[in-house]
Amino acid sequence: MEKVCQSCGLPLNERILGNENNGTFSQEYCYLCYRNGKFILPNLTIDEMKQQISKIVNQSPGNKFQKWLTKQVLCLQLKTLKRWK
Ligand SMILES: [Zn+2]
Known part of the structure; x- marks a missing residue:
């Protein structure tokens, strides 16, 4: 399964990983949510x-329907993420 940020639900890849206080990368959160060991x-x-997710999706490429769908999926997914449990 694809890894997603446990705060915002965006797909995690090496370029958007957040970092811990000691400089290592977080394996759970992206840099938009988490930096230097804290949210x-x-x-x-x-x-x-x-x-926030709506704003990010609106700025991304895609037609209206794709954006709407992405928002629905991301918002549903939010409830399953570690930060919001
Ligand atoms: Zn995030």
Whole structure:
């Protein structure tokens, strides 16, 4: 299964990994959510995260329907992620 960020649900690859305090890469979170061993926005709610995801998806390529679908999938997936359990 593809690895996803356990905070925002975006697919994780080496280029977007967050980092720990000691400089190693996080294997669970992306750099948009997590840097230097902590969440960038520690008080973010799941609804605010959904809004952030919408913004990211809207800026990505694809037609209206593809974007809508991506948002539905990502928002459903959010509830299954470690950060929101
Ligand atoms: Zn993330």
